[in-house]
Amino acid sequence: MQRKAKAHWTGSVKEGKGELTTQSEILNKTNYSFRTRFVGDEKGTNPEELLAAAHAGCFTMAVSYALTEKGITPTSLDTEAIVSMDGTGITGVHLAITGVVPGVSSEEFGSIAKGAEQNCLISKVLKIPVTSEAVLVVE
Template sequence: MIRTAKAHWEGNLKEGKGTLSTQSGVLENTNYNFKTRFEEGEKGTNPEELLAAAHAGCFTMAVSSMLGAKGITANKLDTEATLMMEGLSITGIHLNITGSVPGINAEEFATITKDAEQNCLISKVLNIPITSEVHFEI
């Protein structure tokens, strides 16, 4: 399997602008620039936001897969990934998951999410601290 994405950029770093597009077409000439990356108030995306989204999605799917291996299907799983930066370095990602999962208890859910935290595909390629917080709904 191969996945592709494209970036286009015009101009210098601070006044320039670019677009991002993905193979699937979900992102199609999506705006990104210095302001969308390092400042607030302009509509568009940035690489760090996309990394956080990818990590949230990967982690949540990993939790679902691990539940499925135990014959369990979640009613819902909601994850927020918070990417932290200091200067121009990504210093960590915190995954906050809330799950409604029949057939297991909060401790079992926490064990599964801790495994997914370290073993989802995105976690495996990142060389930064990754933490998680679990909220279990009955």
């Protein structure tokens, strides 16, 4: 299996602009630029935001997979991924998941999330610290 995305760029790094297109075309000529990446005053995306989205999606699916393997179906799982940066690059990712999962204790949910933190495919390829927290909502 392979997944593809394309980037197109014109101009200098600070004044130029680019477009990102994914294989599925869910992103189709989506704007990205220095301003969308470092200033945040222009509509568009950036590589770090896309990394956060990819990691949130991968981690959430890994938690769902682990629950399913135990015969448990989650009602809902919601994850926020926060990518931290400093002047030299990306320094870490924090994953915060909230779940409504009948039949699971808070401790078990936290343990499953810790396993997913280390074992989802995006976590495995990153060479930075990845942390997580889990909140189980009891209905």
